[in-house]
Amino acid sequence: MYEYVGNLHIHSVYSDGTGTVAEIAKKAQRAGLDFVVITDHENMRGFKKGEEGYYNKVLVLIGMEINDTCCHYLALNIKEEIENNTLNPQQVIDQVNEQGGIGIIAHPFEKGSPFYARGIAFPWNQWQVKGFQGIEIWNFCSGWKDNLESRLKAIFLLFWPRFCITGPDKEALKKLDFLQGQGEKVAAFGGSDAHNIRFRLGFIPVMVGSYLKTFRSVNMHILLKEKLTGDYKKDKVKIYEALRQGRSWVADDYRRNSRGFSFNLKYEDRTWTMGDEVEYREGMWIEVFTPHKSRVRLIHNGQRVAVSQGRKHVFKSIEKGVYRIEADYMILGCYRPWIYSNSIFLV
Known part of the structure; x- marks a missing residue:
């Protein structure tokens, strides 16, 4: 088996991120990644503009994140945009499946914090759905928000966000175990949810969800039966097949890289x-x-x-x-x- 490392759930200038596709690829290469999957909110403009493909040694793949107020759903390996449907997310899941895509329930138990974005959170609240391929058990951005438990801690984590890494969401792990125990071959996923947001706290510049730092943290490691060749279309098939089958693991690679596990x-x-x-x-x-x-x-x-x-x-x-x-x-x-x-x- 051949191991490759990537980062999922990334936002660019095409939604609420601050980096272009090329800039994201450059940060990914600095972080030592082999591939990234950009999932902008409600659109696939990068894909439509032909920006999917290799940037030096990094393969950039483009999906999208569907729904707004709740029930966020990552859609990978699709070609056509899918409209929001928070009232009936089963229709979203079905549409992703109709395109042969991979669907992942994103940050399903996100809680948010009153000290960030007025406490807004985007949990998944309709568990009667079927047919999804994965659950995001570990989300860097959600973990950061959920740990802003006081004003003092919020200020601390603005400057040292690494201390928010306390592991996957326990409820998401329980849900994964429950579904697999029911015979569902649902895979575990991790993502950065990187936005690379810049703002000022008084005179001090602050960045939340830095591409470079998050690309060195919660990553997906996949196992392939054949090496990547540099052929964008063939390599895309290989990566998505490994993610679909769950030939992978989630790891925080910041202080201990898990390559070789x-x-x-x-x-x-x-x-x-x-x-x-x-x-x-x-x-x-x-x-x-x-x-x-x-x-x-x-x-x-x-x-x-x-x-x-x-x-x-x-x-x-x-x-x-x-x-x-x-x-x-x-x-x-x-x-x-x-x-x-x-x-x-x-x-």
Whole structure:
């Protein structure tokens, strides 16, 4: 498998971001990314203007974020814009599916803060829907807003936003586990929700959601069976197929890059990885490798069943069900959330 790293859920000058497509690509290259997915609100102007493609070594893909007051939905791998429909988001999901797209419920449990944008939040509030492909379990911008719990903390996080990284949304993880437990192959996604907003606090210039900083934080790592070739159209298919199948993990790469992580199911000489659905056989085991020392939790059907520390982790006594991995790294004597894998399904 070949690993590539990208950032999802990005806003440009075509909605409420401040960077052009080319500027975003340049920041992504500085951050060491292989691809980005721009999802401007309610439009795909960049796609229509032919701005999707390679910028040096970074592949820029363009989707959109649908809906305004609630039920925000990321639509990837579509060609035509889809109108808002907050009253009936099922129609939005169906339209994305009709185009063969990938649909992701964005920041589903966002709470907001009275100290930012008058407390406005954009949660998902209609869970009777079906047919979506993913849930955004970790959103940098939403995590930042939700942590502005006091005036003093809000000022602190304006200048040191990295301290808002407290891990994925716990409710989103619970929802993911619940849906997968019901037999739904819904994938976990993470995104920056980067806007690169500039303003002044008195005489002090401030930036919220810097492209460069967020591109080094909550990222998507994907596994491909073949290398990217530099052919924009062929590589686009490969990246979207990996995201659709859940051959990926979400990680905060700022202090510990998660390149090289692996989470595999083993049986005799056979190996399966994230996104795979496998027929259960007695004697199977799980192997996990983390590129730095970490504390790893094995999650089975939404429950923690084992913990391991170090870099190589082996788990035996495997049963039928859904398995995923959570990993934390240690800094200054404290564990920090790091890697959240997609699942392996044993049936």
